Amino acid sequence: MSQPEVHGFQTEVKQLLQLMIHSLYSNKEIFMRELVSNAADAADKLRYKALSDDSLYQGDGSLRVRISHDKDAGTVTISDNGIGMSRDEVIENLGTIAKSGTAEFFSNLSGDAAKDSQLIGQFGVGFYSAFIVADKVTVRTRAAGAAADQGVEWVSEGEGSFTLEDITKEERGTEITLHLREDEKEFADDWRLRSIVTKYSDHISIPVEFYKEATEEQDGPDGEKIPATPASWEAVNKAEALWTRSKSEISDDEYKEFYKHVSHDFADPLKWSHNRVEGKHEYTSLLYIPSKAPWDMFNREHKHGLKLYVQRVFIMDDAEVFMPNYLRFMKGLLDSNDLPLNVSREILQDNKVTQAMRTALTKRSLQMISGLAQDEEAYATFWKEFGQVLKEGPAEDSGNQEKIAKLLRFASTHNDSSAETVSLEAYVERMVEGQDKIYYITADSYAAAKNSPHLEVLRKKGIEVLLMSERIDEWMMSYLTEFDGKAMVNVSRGNLELGELExxxxxxxxxxxxxxxxxxxxxxxxxxxxxxxxxxxxxxxxxxxxxxxxxxxxxxxxxxxxxxxxxxxxxxxxxxxxxxxxxxxxxxxxxxxxxxxxxxxxxxxxxxxxxxxxxxxxxxxxxxxxxxxxxxxxxx
Known part of the structure; x- marks a missing residue:
C-alpha cells in the first residue's frame, strides 16, 4: 500500500458538506435511495461498455447491489460490482461538483432548513447525501478491467478534505461504508434498511441484496422437519425495470420514486406519461414534467435529454436528440427495440428512426403540458419554473408553433397584475367587436410596458394588450407572427392600423x-x-x-x-x-x-x-x- 494523500475539496463541496452535516433534510433516509441509485447506474454503465468489451466482466457477468450493516460498529455498507472508478475518476467525481450555477445555488440558500433542502435536491448531489447520517465515509473502488492492485480508497470526515490511498481490491466496482453518527445508529438495522430499499428502490432493474444468515434444521408446527439453509444473499426488490411493467401494476408512489431515481431530483414531478408504442417503430417511453427547474436550465450547452435504453440495456444519459431544446426540462427515459446496441450520439443525429421517435416524443410532451394547463394552479407552478424556456419553442419548432402558442402565458391590460396568466385563446375570446388583430408591446419591465404611451388609444377603446417584459419575448415574437389566423401586432412598431375599430x-x-x-x-x-x-x-x-x-x-x-x-x-x-x-x-x-x-x-x-x-x-x-x-x- 502507498501512503495516503490528503486533498482539499472544491470550495462548493466544503459549503455543501457543512449543510449536509447540519442535517438539512427532514427525511434523512433518502441517503439510501441516492446511494443505491448511483450503484445501479454503475451497473448499467458496465453492462453497456461490456457490449463492445465483455472482458470487463472478468468472468462475472451477474450485476447486483449489496447492502450490509454492523450494528456494533455503527456502519452501513453499500457495494456494487459495476463499472467502478480509477484514481482520477475518484478525484473528479468525489472531490468536485461538476455542475454549472454553483455560485447562484449558494447565493440562494436562505438559512431555512426546509427551503434549503429543496434547493440541494434541485441541485442534484446524490453521493454527498451520505453525510446526512455519517460523520465519516469510506469509498473503496476499482475500475472494471483494471488489475486488483489498482484499487483506490477515498476517506473523508466531511471537514473540507479527503485522503486517497492505493489499495488492492479483488472485485471490480465500488464499496461505500458509512460510519454513522451516534444519533443515527438506527440505520444500522436490518429491518430498517430493508424497508427503506423496498420503499425507494423496488424499481431498480438489478437485484438489491441483503445478507441472510444460515439456519439450522428445525421442527415445523406439524412435526415436519424444516431443512437447514446456508448463508446467502437474497434480493429484496423486484429487480425488474419499472417501465417494462404494465401501467396498471405501477402505483403513483412507484412512478414518483422512479422519477427521483432517473432525475436525481428530490421533489415529486408535476405529471408523467408511460407509453408503449408498437407498429412501425417499437419503443417504450416514460416522460416526466418536473416541479422544479434545475440550476443549469438556461445553459443551453449543458447536457440534457432522456436516458436511452436499447432492449432494456442502458446506453447513455442525456440523449438530447430525442427532445428539442425548448423542452430540455423534460425528464425520463426511452427504451427502443429498433436501435442497435452499439448506437452512438453521432449515429443518432442522422437516424430516421431517431427522428421519428423525436417527433412522437415532442408531440407527447406537448400533450402532457397541455393536460397540465387544465389545472390552473399546477400550470402556474409549471409556468413559473419553465415558461421562459417554453418561449423558445415558436422559433425552434415551426411545425408545432400553434400548439406551443396555446401553452404560452402573458401579462395583459385585462388585469392589474404582472403575473403571466393570460393565454392567447383567452385573449381571442375577449376581443372586441371589429377587432381582427392581437396587440402586444415589449418593454424592459412590466411597469414600462403597462404605462407605455403606445397603449393610450387602445386603452381608450377598451382593447386588451399583451404586456411582455422578458428579454426573450422580442425574439419569440419575431417568429410568432400570428395565432388562430390573427396577426400579432406590436403597438410600438410602424403605423398603428386599427381597421374596423376606427x-x-x-x-x-x-x-x-x-x-x-x-x-x-x-x-x-x-x-x-x-x-x-x-x-x-x-x-x-x-x-x-x-x-x-x-x-x-x-x-x-x-x-x-x-x-x-x-x-x-x-x-x-x-x-x-x-x-x-x-x-x-x-x-x-x-x-x-x-x-x-x-x-x-x-x-x-x-x-x-x-x-x-x-x-x-x-x-x-x-x-x-x-x-x-x-x-x-x-x-x-
Missing part, C-alpha cells in the same frame, strides 16, 4: 388633422434632421404629447439590447418621432415663433420619448441641462 368619422378627422399639421411636421423635421428616421402625427396617443416608434425596417430597442447582451453587432435604430397634435404642449409649440425656443422644446420631447421607449439616453447629462434651462425660463 369608424369613418375618426378616419376623416385624422386625415384633416394630418393636413392641418403639415407645417408643424416640416418644422420638426428641420430641427431633428437625421436624429430620427421620420416625423409624423399620430393616432395612438391621447394623453402624451409625443412618442418614438420603431420603424418597420428597424430593430426594436429590446432586440438591440438582446443582441448587445449576446455580443452581437447591431445596426443603428433611430425610430419615427410621432406627435400628438391635440395635446396642449404640441398646440402651444405650433404657435411658437421663436425657432430657437421651438427647437429646444422639440429636442426635449424627443429625449422624453427616447427615455420612455428605450429606458435610457445616450447623453443624459445634456437632457438634464436642457430641462433645467427650460425650467429657468418658465420660472421667470
Amino acid at each position: 369608424d369613418q368619422a375618426e378616419k376623416e378627422q385624422q386625415e384633416q388633422i394630418e393636413k392641418q399639421s403639415e407645417d408643424l411636421v416640416k418644422r420638426v423635421k428641420v430641427v431633428l434632421g437625421d436624429k430620427v428616421k421620420d416625423v409624423r402625427v399620430t393616432t395612438r396617443l391621447t394623453d402624451s404629447p409625443a412618442c418614438l416608434v420603431t420603424a418597420d425596417d428597424e430593430m426594436s430597442a429590446q432586440m438591440i439590447k438582446l443582441m448587445q447582451a449576446a455580443g452581437q453587432p447591431v445596426p443603428e435604430s433611430k425610430g419615427v418621432f410621432e406627435l400628438n397634435p391635440e395635446h396642449p404642449i404640441v398646440q402651444k409649440l405650433d404657435q411658437e415663433q421663436d425657432e430657437q425656443e421651438f427647437a429646444a422644446w422639440i429636442e426635449l420631447l424627443l429625449s422624453q420619448a427616447q427615455l420612455s421607449e428605450r429606458g435610457s439616453l445616450e447623453d443624459p447629462s445634456s437632457f438634464i441641462k436642457q430641462l433645467n434651462e427650460l425650467w429657468l425660463k418658465l420660472a421667470k
Whole structure:
C-alpha cells in the first residue's frame, strides 16, 4: 500500500458538506435511495461498455447491489460490482461538483432548513447525501478491467478534505461504508434498511441484496422437519425495470420514486406519461414534467435529454436528440427495440428512426403540458419554473408553433397584475367587436410596458394588450407572427392600423388633422434632421404629447439590447418621432415663433420619448441641462 494523500475539496463541496452535516433534510433516509441509485447506474454503465468489451466482466457477468450493516460498529455498507472508478475518476467525481450555477445555488440558500433542502435536491448531489447520517465515509473502488492492485480508497470526515490511498481490491466496482453518527445508529438495522430499499428502490432493474444468515434444521408446527439453509444473499426488490411493467401494476408512489431515481431530483414531478408504442417503430417511453427547474436550465450547452435504453440495456444519459431544446426540462427515459446496441450520439443525429421517435416524443410532451394547463394552479407552478424556456419553442419548432402558442402565458391590460396568466385563446375570446388583430408591446419591465404611451388609444377603446417584459419575448415574437389566423401586432412598431375599430368619422378627422399639421411636421423635421428616421402625427396617443416608434425596417430597442447582451453587432435604430397634435404642449409649440425656443422644446420631447421607449439616453447629462434651462425660463 502507498501512503495516503490528503486533498482539499472544491470550495462548493466544503459549503455543501457543512449543510449536509447540519442535517438539512427532514427525511434523512433518502441517503439510501441516492446511494443505491448511483450503484445501479454503475451497473448499467458496465453492462453497456461490456457490449463492445465483455472482458470487463472478468468472468462475472451477474450485476447486483449489496447492502450490509454492523450494528456494533455503527456502519452501513453499500457495494456494487459495476463499472467502478480509477484514481482520477475518484478525484473528479468525489472531490468536485461538476455542475454549472454553483455560485447562484449558494447565493440562494436562505438559512431555512426546509427551503434549503429543496434547493440541494434541485441541485442534484446524490453521493454527498451520505453525510446526512455519517460523520465519516469510506469509498473503496476499482475500475472494471483494471488489475486488483489498482484499487483506490477515498476517506473523508466531511471537514473540507479527503485522503486517497492505493489499495488492492479483488472485485471490480465500488464499496461505500458509512460510519454513522451516534444519533443515527438506527440505520444500522436490518429491518430498517430493508424497508427503506423496498420503499425507494423496488424499481431498480438489478437485484438489491441483503445478507441472510444460515439456519439450522428445525421442527415445523406439524412435526415436519424444516431443512437447514446456508448463508446467502437474497434480493429484496423486484429487480425488474419499472417501465417494462404494465401501467396498471405501477402505483403513483412507484412512478414518483422512479422519477427521483432517473432525475436525481428530490421533489415529486408535476405529471408523467408511460407509453408503449408498437407498429412501425417499437419503443417504450416514460416522460416526466418536473416541479422544479434545475440550476443549469438556461445553459443551453449543458447536457440534457432522456436516458436511452436499447432492449432494456442502458446506453447513455442525456440523449438530447430525442427532445428539442425548448423542452430540455423534460425528464425520463426511452427504451427502443429498433436501435442497435452499439448506437452512438453521432449515429443518432442522422437516424430516421431517431427522428421519428423525436417527433412522437415532442408531440407527447406537448400533450402532457397541455393536460397540465387544465389545472390552473399546477400550470402556474409549471409556468413559473419553465415558461421562459417554453418561449423558445415558436422559433425552434415551426411545425408545432400553434400548439406551443396555446401553452404560452402573458401579462395583459385585462388585469392589474404582472403575473403571466393570460393565454392567447383567452385573449381571442375577449376581443372586441371589429377587432381582427392581437396587440402586444415589449418593454424592459412590466411597469414600462403597462404605462407605455403606445397603449393610450387602445386603452381608450377598451382593447386588451399583451404586456411582455422578458428579454426573450422580442425574439419569440419575431417568429410568432400570428395565432388562430390573427396577426400579432406590436403597438410600438410602424403605423398603428386599427381597421374596423376606427369608424369613418375618426378616419376623416385624422386625415384633416394630418393636413392641418403639415407645417408643424416640416418644422420638426428641420430641427431633428437625421436624429430620427421620420416625423409624423399620430393616432395612438391621447394623453402624451409625443412618442418614438420603431420603424418597420428597424430593430426594436429590446432586440438591440438582446443582441448587445449576446455580443452581437447591431445596426443603428433611430425610430419615427410621432406627435400628438391635440395635446396642449404640441398646440402651444405650433404657435411658437421663436425657432430657437421651438427647437429646444422639440429636442426635449424627443429625449422624453427616447427615455420612455428605450429606458435610457445616450447623453443624459445634456437632457438634464436642457430641462433645467427650460425650467429657468418658465420660472421667470
